[in-house]
Amino acid sequence: MNNKRYRFNFLTRSPHNTYGRAFAFLKGLTTVGTLLLILPALSLIYLVITSTFSGEVDDSFNEIKATVLNHYILNSLLVMLGSVAVALVLAVPTAWWCSRYQFKGRKLLQVLLILPLAMPAYVSGYIYTELLDFAGPIQRWLRLTFEWQRPSDYWFFDVRSVSGACIMLALALYPYLFLLLTNAFSKQSPQMTAAAQMLGASRRRIFWTVQLPLVRPALVIGCSLIAMEALADFGTVQLFAVSTLTTAIYDAWLVYGSLLTAAKLSLMMLLLVLGILWIEKLSRRQQQYFTEKSATDVSDRAEPTTKQLCIIWGYALTVLGSALLLPVGYLFLFVLDYWHQNTQSQLWQHLLSSIGLAVIAASVASIIALVWNQEQRITLSKLSSIKLSLSSLGYVIPGTVLAIGLLIPLGSADLMLNRLLIQFDLPRVGLILSGSVFALIMAYVVRFSAIANGSVQSAYEQIPRHQDDAARMLGASRFKVFKDINLPQLRPAVFTAFLLVFIECIKELPASLLLRPFDFETLSTYVYQYASDEQLEHAALGALLIIAVSMLPLLLLHRQNKGVS
């Protein structure tokens, strides 16, 4: 990264033997820690490879392969591509209007359009099912008005389908694309447009040949983010009974009880993720040629005509209404209608345990981010930067896959531990690792370390290295430099890292469903259980809590982006 710039800096790059014992310990710690963080991915690969070579017969996988595997993969791909397609339709026009037009309420709209990211797709899925089902108010009204009797009398859109899942996921995920595109459109040099105009191109032609192609990197990055999230989704597809790879992994473990089958399916999923990442990386490489230095001056934004203004607000409010306002409104109604069930439940107990887990995981992730980044800052070595990237790897692993990847090593560790204890005539401890909150916390840390790393790393890069050198020249030890110089400046970033990881942990569903101990619920598994039992009405308050908590980082994100908008 910045290695070249500091090559001649004698203080930050001294010979290794001068680091001392404490530093050797630090390096050992980060190495072991990194190995633990990539353990799930390694275990999956290890298990699948060894079982292939040992010729172990895996009946359940063969059965799935012979019957439904292709169908699952096809569904996964359909959900992924469909969600991206719908998200494009939602995000491209709204982003275009918010960045290229000047109208009253534009900035507010820009914030509001990001908020649906806080909406769990399965919650909207549940509410739209209620609304659009055969027994729902809309179909009832239609039947009354047109005097239809049976479902065969008319056609109506079935929400509980692949296309329904795509729409629900797109409604929750389009803000990723919206954010990236508004940023890219706003940064686009107005001279590009003027140049095309001077060469005789019409507005339409400029949009399709210059303005849209120029945001291609943002477009690809946004689409791959959405593709990954849609691929990893468990809640919505399970709720809609759409069988995909994620539901197959879940069933393989919880129904068939075959860890190996789950591992094989997980590995397939990882390959798909890698494919998406590869495409994304290609486009990131191009980005350096695409980014423009100049920022838009306000006068460059066009004033929309009244007709355009109607279209803009009409479309934007439709998107916002269906993605956020309507589901949230429904949840409020549920809470009021079922006040007793909502408040007298075990909600508070689950909320507390959720917060407890999230605090632990967020603390661990923040510490990892600090320690790993500090090592990278001191040594500037290739190895430490590799450790840093490896520790962020978990973020791309879908929650279901991660859970299976953790069950493999933790299960064997439990087995070994118990055998060992028996040998020494000690009481057995049971599934102390794989069957306790330990597994859950580890899953959260592995999955969300990347968020903490990113936040802390960018803050570290803001601190000039010469500050460290100056302190060292004044006699401070490395630890003192960290404590007195770096840490005070890193505090806001560490707080942000903690908060972001905390919120992600509260929201996390698929890994929590697979790893939670018996009789233990987190806030999101609690809400999801009710949704899949068709009783979300009774857990609506929980759902609202999740949404409220999720909105925090979005507002934070908006504050950071203010310079751009």
Add this chain to the structure above:
Amino acid sequence: MPNPQSDLALAVDNLSLSLSGKPILKQLVLELSRGESLCLLGPSGCGKTTVLKCIAGLLTPDTGSIVVNGRLVAGKQSIPPQQRNIGFIFQDYALFPHMTVAENIGYGLSKLSKSDKAYRINECLQLVDLAGFGDRYPHQLSGGQQQRVALARALAPKPSVLLMDEPFSNIDAQLKRQMMAELKSIFKKANVSCIFVTHAKGEAFAFADKIAVMLEGNIAQFGRPMQLINQPASVAVAEFMECGNVLTAEQAKVLFPRLELTQTGSWLFKPEWIDIDSTEYGVRVKNIEQIFNGREYFVDITIDNDQLQSVKMVSQHLLTVGAIEKLVFRYNNTPYLIKE
């Protein structure tokens, strides 16, 4: 109304424009003959680029008319930029990064057939001496090459007028002279009528056939480079162009007691016509600063006088400052009376 049959490539009349309540252009008049290069020269913030944008159609003037090649494009009727047939080269070139050089050049040729388009692209590549570069992408080219692509792209649709916004500001001094020579020969070959904007006098003198000095939203003087330097239209122009010493008749008397200046007003005394002699009875000198430019010394003499503090002149050799206490000035030409 300008006459469409004239040999004017461009005629701007009575152009006014206010942006957010602030008048930027005030009844500006400008004409460009076919095949000529005109420089809009002025300090930053005088509205030069605004004039270009009005001509291009990227801004709409409040009043006034613009006629391109005999066709009214702004005034009673307003023609959108894409139909004006005007070429524009932007300060940062604004090449489309996702298109090859050939695609960039061909962007304005969508009306041509495929083969005509390929032929024209090739022709333009050759014109700017970039044959064989058609498949490259802009980021694979040097700054000078990028500018030539921008030029080829702007010239490809055979525009009536070419507009350039600070075309040389991104190029380092060494390359600049070479680029100007190249551009000039390309313009001659293609008979381009061009207006370019700059704040650097050197660029204007080296490149323009005619210069329009722009001060505070208006053309302060329009003419050939020599004319501007020797016969500035106003004190403001003389000062901006650094023509020389602008003195009142009284101030001139201090330096040249024997000179008979009958008219009151400001007189231009050019540095290269001033001579000095070191004597015992002349004007008392306080300080002398000398800057060598590689050929001669620019001398700035501070004198001890209530009416006049400083005199600028040119010297072929370094003056030995310590020895000089009093100077006698001579002017070897007739001073020019600046008419206000």
